Amino acid sequence: MKFSTKAIHAGQEPDPTTGSVITPVYLTSTYRQSELDVHKGFEYSRTGNPTRKALEECLASLENGKYGLAFSSGLAAEHSILSALSPGDHVISTINMYGGTYRLFEKVFKPLGIKFSYVEDDAECFEKEVKPNTKLFWVETPTNPLLRIIDIERVSQTARKYAIKTVVDNTFATPYFQQPLLLHADIVVHSATKYIGGHSDLIGGAVILNDEEWYKRIKFFQNSVGAVPGAFDAWLMLRGIKTLALRMKKHEENAKCIAEFLEKHPAIEEVFFPGLPGNPYHQLALKQMKGFGGMVSFKLRNADKETVNTFFKRLKIITLAQSLGGVESLVSYPYTMTHGVMPVKEKEAAGITGNLVRLSAGIEDVEDLIDDISQAL
Ligand SMILES: *Cc1c(COP(=O)(O)O)cnc(C)c1O
Numbered sequence: 001m002k003f004s005t006k007a008i009h010a011g012q013e014p015d016p017t018t019g020s021v022i023t024p025v026y027l028t029s030t031y032r033q034s035e036l037d038v039h040k041g042f043e044y045s046r047t048g049n050p051t052r053k054a055l056e057e058c059l060a061s062l063e064n065g066k067y068g069l070a071f072s073s074g075l076a077a078e079h080s081i082l083s084a085l086s087p088g089d090h091v092i093s094t095i096n097m098y099g100g101t102y103r104l105f106e107k108v109f110k111p112l113g114i115k116f117s118y119v120e121d122d123a124e125c126f127e128k129e130v131k132p133n134t135k136l137f138w139v140e141t142p143t144n145p146l147l148r149i150i151d152i153e154r155v156s157q158t159a160r161k162y163a164i165k166t167v168v169d170n171t172f173a174t175p176y177f178q179q180p181l182l183l184h185a186d187i188v189v190h191s192a193t194k195y196i197g198g199h200s201d202l203i204g205g206a207v208i209l210n211d212e213e214w215y216k217r218i219k220f221f222q223n224s225v226g227a228v229p230g231a232f233d234a235w236l237m238l239r240g241i242k243t244l245a246l247r248m249k250k251h252e253e254n255a256k257c258i259a260e261f262l263e264k265h266p267a268i269e270e271v272f273f274p275g276l277p278g279n280p281y282h283q284l285a286l287k288q289m290k291g292f293g294g295m296v297s298f299k300l301r302n303a304d305k306e307t308v309n310t311f312f313k314r315l316k317i318i319t320l321a322q323s324l325g326g327v328e329s330l331v332s333y334p335y336t337m338t339h340g341v342m343p344v345k346e347k348e349a350a351g352i353t354g355n356l357v358r359l360s361a362g363i364e365d366v367e368d369l370i371d372d373i374s375q376a377l
Pocket residue numbers: 073074075076098100101140144169171172190191192193194203204205
């Protein structure tokens with residue numbers, strides 16, 4: 001099956017007892033056993049729930065992976081991967097990444113004895129940092145918020161030379177635009193809160209992989225820690241996925257129009273969108289992605305926090321809020337919002353300056369979005 005067919009059908013057979021076409025929301029914590037050790041595959045909903053199972057199978061199918069695991073948030077999904085490490089193990093990641101991931105590394109796992117290094121976003125920089133105890137390469141591409149792109153295939157090949165596993169945070173691209181497992185990455189992680197859910201009405205996460213041993217380890221943490229989505233959240237994610245392809249096409253189309261508009265505007269210093277031919281990552285994006293995604297970042301010329309705030313206050317349709325990937329357009333201020341936890345020196349080094357705006361293009365009519373940005377500028 002191709003992508004949209006899988007999105008609508010994978011893991012989702014009509015319900016065998018009633019014929020219900022849509023996978024029911026199995027709001028139950030537990031399951032009857034007809035006698036000791038005899039049940040229908042479900043015992044307790046932390047361990048397994050039929051709605052969640054349908055979601056997990058669908059996600060695995062979309063990423064071309066064998067196994068899918070759903071979590072109560074993207075960070076819970078990341079936590080389950082990192083839990084498989086032992087004190088003394090080493091992880092290499094990039095300087096530019098989601099601030100919450102950085103906080104999980106620095107404030108949760110570092111005190112437990114896991115070591116982290118941060119490098120520039122290319123395979124050679126990863127290789128130079130490899131140590132005998134390096135267990136994971138952690139790659140986010142496109143990165144948040146500057147939309148830099150890392151060559152997944154090259155990083156994964158480098159990792160394989162040293163028996164290191166490569167994790168790719170595929171939140172921004174979604175499996176519609178990028179399938180890291182086909183580029184030889186080992187583990188894909190998602191914040192399903194974003195495009196997968198797609199309607200800004202849930203928090204969720206996912207891990208997809210082929211390696212059976214790592215699957216068993218991560219599944220063990222999923223059950224032992226218990227950061228699983230409830231049945232209704234799992235159902236909302238499944239529902240969101242059905243229109244993922246349609247939404248991603250429109251998100252991208254709108255983002256591209258907005259990026260082109262901003263590029264010509266005198267109040268804009270710089271635009272970050274891999275779909276612009278002049279973007280330094282454009283060729284790499286063409287190589288490893290089927291599209292450029294729906295995120296655009298930009299710097300307002302000669303602007304400080306107060307000026308950026310005035311711009312935000314003038315916007316009438318586009319909403320100032322955390323998060324991204326919903327049907328409505330959102331703007332955010334990485335300097336104090338997503339990346340507020342990062343020390344100023346590291347933030348500036350990563351290019352996250354006080355005049356940077358991140359925009360998640362929704363699926364509204366793009367003329368309205370451009371009019372809104374134009375009047376606010
Ligand atoms: C939001 C986000 C996360 C964290 O996911 P939550 O669902 O908020 O826990 C991780 N990675 C990226 C790239 C994100 O945008």
